[in-house]
Amino acid sequence: MTRTSPAGRSSSALLKTPWVRLVVISAPAGWGKTCLLRDWRLADTASGTAWMSVDTGDNDPVRFWAHVITGVTSVSAGFDAALRVLTAPGAAGLDTALPMLVNELAALPVPLTLVFDDYHLVSNQEVLHSVAFLVEHLPPGVRLALAARADPELPLARLRARGELLEIRADDLRFTEDETAALLNGTMSLALAPADIRALQHRTEGWAAGLHLADLSLRGRPDPSAFIRAFAGDDRQIVDYLLAEVLDGLPAEIRAFLLRTSVLDRLSGPLCDAVAGGEGAQRILEEMERSSLFLVRLDTRRHWYRYHHLFGDLLRHELDRAEPGLAAVLHRRAWAWHQAHGNLAEAIGHAISAGDLAEARELIVSGWHACFNEGLVETVESWLDRLPPEIVADDARLCLVRAWLARNLGRLDEVERWVEIAEAGAPRGPMREGITSVESAACMLRAGYRQMIGDLAGAEPPSRRAAALEASVTPLWRAGSLSTMTEESAIQVDLSTETVRLPLYLGIAYKGTPHQEKVWYILLDASDSGLAHDLGVNFAPKLVNIAISDPAAVQAVTLDSPSPEQNRFGPAVVNFAGAPDFSPTRIATPGPNGFPLAKFQPGSVAGPGYSPFIRIAGSNVVYNAPIVAVGDGPFDVTHHTNTEDRVLGIHIASASPQGQFLESYADMLLVRGFDAGQPILYLSTDAGQPLTAVLERSTYVPALNNASFNGGDDFLGSARERLFGFINGQTGVNNPQSQGFVHLIKDGFAAEDASAGNTALINALRFGGDFLQVFGDFPTLTDPRHADAYSPLWDAQLGLWTPRRSPQG
Amino acid sequence: VDPKAVAAGLNKRQIDENVVLNLAATRPDLLTGVDPATGQPAPYGADGVDINCAVIGFTAQAPTANLAPNAPLSQFPPR
Numbered sequence: 008m009t010r011t012s013p014a015g016r017s018s019s020a021l022l023k024t025p026w027v028r029l030v031v032i033s034a035p036a037g038w039g040k041t042c043l044l045r046d047w048r049l050a051d052t053a054s055g056t057a058w059m060s061v062d063t064g065d066n067d068p069v070r071f072w073a074h075v076i077t078g079v080t081s082v083s084a085g086f087d088a089a090l091r092v093l094t095a096p097g098a099a100g101l102d103t104a105l106p107m108l109v110n111e112l113a114a115l116p117v118p119l120t121l122v123f124d125d126y127h128l129v130s131n132q133e134v135l136h137s138v139a140f141l142v143e144h145l146p147p148g149v150r151l152a153l154a155a156r157a158d159p160e161l162p163l164a165r166l167r168a169r170g171e172l173l174e175i176r177a178d179d180l181r182f183t184e185d186e187t188a189a190l191l192n193g194t195m196s197l198a199l200a201p202a203d204i205r206a207l208q209h210r211t212e213g214w215a216a217g218l219h220l221a222d223l224s225l226r227g228r229p230d231p232s233a234f235i236r237a238f239a240g241d242d243r244q245i246v247d248y249l250l251a252e253v254l255d256g257l258p259a260e261i262r263a264f265l266l267r268t269s270v271l272d273r274l275s276g277p278l279c280d281a282v283a284g285g286e287g288a289q290r291i292l293e294e295m296e297r298s299s300l301f302l303v304r305l306d307t308r309r310h311w312y313r314y315h316h317l318f319g320d321l322l323r324h325e326l327d328r329a330e331p332g333l334a335a336v337l338h339r340r341a342w343a344w345h346q347a348h349g350n351l352a353e354a355i356g357h358a359i360s361a362g363d364l365a366e367a368r369e370l371i372v373s374g375w376h377a378c379f380n381e382g383l384v385e386t387v388e389s390w391l392d393r394l395p396p397e398i399v400a401d402d403a404r405l406c407l408v409r410a411w412l413a414r415n416l417g418r419l420d421e422v423e424r425w426v427e428i429a430e431a432g433a434p435r436g437p438m439r440e441g442i443t444s445v446e447s448a449a450c451m452l453r454a455g456y457r458q459m460i461g462d463l464a465g466a467e468p469p470s471r472r473a474a475a476l477e478a479s480v481t482p483l484w485r486a487g488s489l490s491t492m493t494e495e496s497a498i499q500v501d502l503s504t505e506t507v508r509l510p511l512y513l514g515i516a517y518k519g520t521p522h523q524e525k526v527w528y529i530l531l532d533a534s535d536s537g538l539a540h541d542l543g544v545n546f547a548p549k550l551v552n553i554a555i556s557d558p559a560a561v562q563a564v565t566l567d568s569p570s571p572e573q574n575r576f577g578p579a580v581v582n583f584a585g586a587p588d589f590s591p592t593r594i595a596t597p598g599p600n601g602f603p604l605a606k607f608q609p610g611s612v613a614g615p616g617y618s619p620f621i622r623i624a625g626s627n628v629v630y631n632a633p634i635v636a637v638g639d640g641p642f643d644v645t646h647h648t649n650t651e652d653r654v655l656g657i658h659i660a661s662a663s664p665q666g667q668f669l670e671s672y673a674d675m676l677l678v679r680g681f682d683a684g685q686p687i688l689y690l691s692t693d694a695g696q697p698l699t700a701v702l703e704r705s706t707y708v709p710a711l712n713n714a715s716f717n718g719g720d721d722f723l724g725s726a727r728e729r730l731f732g733f734i735n736g737q738t739g740v741n742n743p744q745s746q747g748f749v750h751l752i753k754d755g756f757a758a759e760d761a762s763a764g765n766t767a768l769i770n771a772l773r774f775g776g777d778f779l780q781v782f783g784d785f786p787t788l789t790d791p792r793h794a795d796a797y798s799p800l801w802d803a804q805l806g807l808w809t810p811r812r813s814p815q816g
Numbered sequence: 817v818d819p820k821a822v823a824a825g826l827n828k829r830q831i832d833e834n835v836v837l838n839l840a841a842t843r844p845d846l847l848t849g850v851d852p853a854t855g856q857p858a859p860y861g862a863d864g865v866d867i868n869c870a871v872i873g874f875t876a877q878a879p880t881a882n883l884a885p886n887a888p889l890s891q892f893p894p895r
Contacts (some may be wrong), residue, residue, distance in 0.1 A: 087818035092883045106828050110843055492873040507872050532869035621866055631870055681831035694866035703867055711866055718862035731836045733849055736827050746829040783833050787878040803865035807850040807857055808827035
C-alpha cells in the first residue's frame with residue numbers, strides 16, 4: 008500500500024479513525040472502492056475481515072446471508088449455528104437466523120470487519136431490510152463496511168448524528184496531481200512531463216479507472232504528449248477511447264482471451280480454458296492480476312477471479328461488436344462446464360444466456376428441489392423469471408414449481424392457477440424429486456393451499472388422493488401428502504372462528520351419590536398406538552407413566568355394560584369418579600404491567616376425584632378425556648357457568664334413527680403456538696396451578712401438579728414433555744415478534760370471557776394475540792424417538808428476557 | 817453477565833425448542849429462567865408448571881425437524 012494514492016490516503020485515515028459501526032464507501036464505477044477496501048484489509052492487523060463480493064445472485068436472502076456467515080467462519084471457526092438454521096429445510100428464515108447471527112457475532116473473540124463490496128447490486132427488499140437490522144444490532148467489536156455506487160438504504164442520517172458512521176466518497180478517492188504523478192511516473196515508470204501529468208489529471212478529474220486505462224494505453228508509446236492531447240469527453244467516452252487503445256495494444260492471444268472470457272461472471276483457469284478454447288488460462292489470469300489489468304481476485308488461493316465490472320461490461324460490448332454470435336457459443340461452453348462441475352445455478356444462467364432454453368428447463372427441473380430445500384426460494388424464482396413465460400406455461404413440471412414458490416412466498420392467490428395449468432399440461436410424471444406424478448404433486452399443493460386459507464374441509468379430498476398415490480413410494484412424500492391434522496377425529500377446524508369441532512361423548516360423574524350428574528367429555532390422546540390410531544387421537548405413550556408419583560393424576564373409570572335394548576350402536580357411557588365444577592367466575596385482572604395479574608381466579612376447578620386422564624378399570628391404557636360440560640343444557644357458552652372456558656358451542660345429537668349414528672360435538676377455542684419452526688394449533692383443557700388455569704382458560708386440576716414428574720421430559724418414568732413460555736416477550740397486536748405472558752394479557756383480551764360473539768377476542772387471537780408458546784416433541788417429527796416422545800402433559804420452562812441494566816449497574 | 821435482551825430488542829418471538837434451549841445454555845445475558853412466585857430471574861429449567869394441551873394440527877407445514885441441533889451441555893436428555 009502507498010499513501011501517495013487516494014486508496015492509501017483513505018486507508019490510512021480509516022486506520023486512524025475511532026471504531027464506528029458503519030463505514031460507507033460511495034462512489035461511481037471505477038473510483039477505486041474495492042482497491043481501498045483491499046488496502047485497508049491488508050493494513051488493518053487489529054481486526055479480522057469477512058469479505059463478501061456481492062453479485063446479482065445474492066438477491067436471494069438465504070444465499071446472501073449464507074455467504075456472509077461463511078465469510079465470518081473463515082475468521083472464527085465453529086461459527087455456523089445461524090447457517091444451519093438459515094438453510095434448514097422448512098426453516099423459518101431470517102427472523103430466527105439473524106438474531107442468532109447477532110448473538111454469535113457478539114461472542115467472537117476478535118474484532119471483526121464485515122465487508123460487502125458492490126453492495127449496490129442488492130435490490131431485494133428482504134436483504135436490504137435484514138442488513139438494516141444487522142446494522143442496528145451490531146454488537147461492539149463488529150463493524151460493517153459497504154462499498155457501493157450509491158448510498159445504501161440505511162438510516163445514515165441517524166448513524167451520522169450518533170457518530171457511528173464514516174463516509175468516504177468520490178472526492179476522497181480522487182487522484183490529486185501529486186498522486187497522479189506518483190502513480191504514472193513512480194509506480195508505472197512512464198516518465199511523463201509535469202504538463203502531461205497535469206493534463207491527464209485534469210482530463211480524468213482524478214478518476215482512478217481513467218488513469219489506469221491511460222497508463223495501459225501509454226506504455227511503450229513514443230509520443231505520450233500527443234496521445235494525452237488527443238482524448239477528451241465524459242467518463243464513458245474516455246473509457247471507450249482508452250479501452251480501444253488498451254485492447255489494440257495487447258497481443259492477439261490476450262485480446263481474444265479477454266473478449267471470450269468476458270461472458271463469465273467469475274473466472275478460473277480450467278473454466279477459461281474450456282470457454283476460450285485454449286490452454287494456460289491460469290497463467291494468463293495471474294499475469295493479468297500482476298499487470299493490474301482490471302482483474303479482481305476473489306479468493307486467497309488465486310483460484311477464482313472476476314473482471315472489474317466496468318471493464319467486463321466494455322469487453323462484452325466489444326465481443327458483440329467484433330465477433331457477433333460468438334457469445335452464445337461461449338455461454339454454451341460455460342454451462343456445460345458448470346454442469347459437469349456441479350455448479351447448477353451458474354449452469355442454468357449460462358444456458359439461458361446461450362438461448363438453450365430446453366436445456367435450461369431440464370436443468371431447472373432436475374435441480375430446483377435441492378435449491379428450494381436449502382431455502383434459496385428466490386434464486387429458483389429468478390431462474391423461471393428469466394425463461395420466456397410460454398416455456399414455463401407449456402411444462403407441467405415448471406408450473407408446479409411456480410405453484411410451490413407462490414405457496415412458499417405467501418402469494419396464495421397464485422397457487423391454484425398454476426396447479427390448474429399444470430394439471431392440463433404435460434408431461435405427467437413421475438417427478439424428478441420423487442413424487443409419483445403431476446397429479447399427486449397437484450393434489451399436495453391444492454391440499455396445502457386449502458389448508459393455509461383455513462378451508463380444511465376442502466383440503467381433505469386432495470390430501471387423501473395424494474396419500475393414496477404416494478402410498479407405495481417414499482416416506483418423505485407420503486408424509487407430505489397426509490392431512491394437516493394430528494387429531495384426526497376432529498370434525499373440522501375453522502380458523503375464521505379459532506375453533507376445532509370435536510366429537511362429544513356422554514358420561515356420568517359421582518354415580519350413585521347425591522352429586523351424580525351428567526357430564527360431556529372429549530377424547531384427545533391415548534397411550535396405546537393401535538387404539539390411538541383407531542380412535543383418531545394422538546398417540547402419547549408416556550401417559551402410562553402419569554400416576555407413578557401421584558395416583559390421583561389419573562382417575563379410574565368404569566364403563567356401563569348396556570343391554571341390546573339400551574344401546575344397539577354407540578359408545579358406552581363412562582362413569583367418572585369426579586368432574587370439574589364450572590360454576591366459579593373466571594377472574595383475570597391485569598396488573599400495572601399486564602403480568603403479573605393483579606387478581607385472578609380459575610373459572611373451572613376439579614371436583615373431588617377428577618383428573619382429565621382416565622384409565623378404564625381392567626385396562627392399563629391411559630386416555631386424555633377432559634370433561635368440558637355438565638348437565639342437560641342449555642349450555643352457557645358465553646360465561647361458562649356449566650362449560651369449560653374454551654367451549655364456544657355445543658351440539659347434542661338427538662336419538663339416532665334406526666341404522667344411523669348421529670354425533671354430538673363441541674366447538675372448542677384453539678390456541679396457537681409453534682413447534683420445530685412451524686405454526687401449530689392445540690387445545691388447552693387443564694392445568695396444575697390456579698394462575699396457569701386462568702391464563703390458559705382451562706380447568707384447575709391440583710392432582711396434575713404431582714404428575715410424573717417435574718423436569719422429567721424424556722427421562723425414565725416421565726409422563727411430561729417440555730413447553731417453552733416467555734414472560735416478557737415483545738407486545739403489540741401487529742408486531743410479528745410478540746409472544747408470551749405480557750403479550751397475551753395486553754393484546755389477547757385475557758381479562759374477558761371467550762365466546763363466539765366476542766369477535767374482538769377471537770380476531771385478536773387469530774391475528775397474533777395468542778400465547779404463541781413453543782412446544783417440544785410433536786407427533787409429526789421425522790425422528791420417531793421425538794414423535795413418540797409427545798405427551799399432552801406439558802412441563803413448562805418459562806423464560807425471562809434480561810431487561811435493561813440499571814444505571815447503577 | 818450484562819443483561820440486555822429487552823434493551824437491545826432481542827426478546828424476539830421464538831419458534832423452535834432447540835433454539836430456545838441453546839439460548840438458555842449459551843446466553844444467560846439474554847435469557848434466564850424465572851421464579852414463578854416472585855417473577856425474578858432464576859436458573860433456567862422446569863418451573864413446576866404443567867398444563868394439559870393436546871395438539872390438534874398445524875397451519876403451514878408439518879413440523880418435521882428442529883431448526884438447529886442442540887448446543888453441547890444444553891438441556892437434552894440422553895438418547
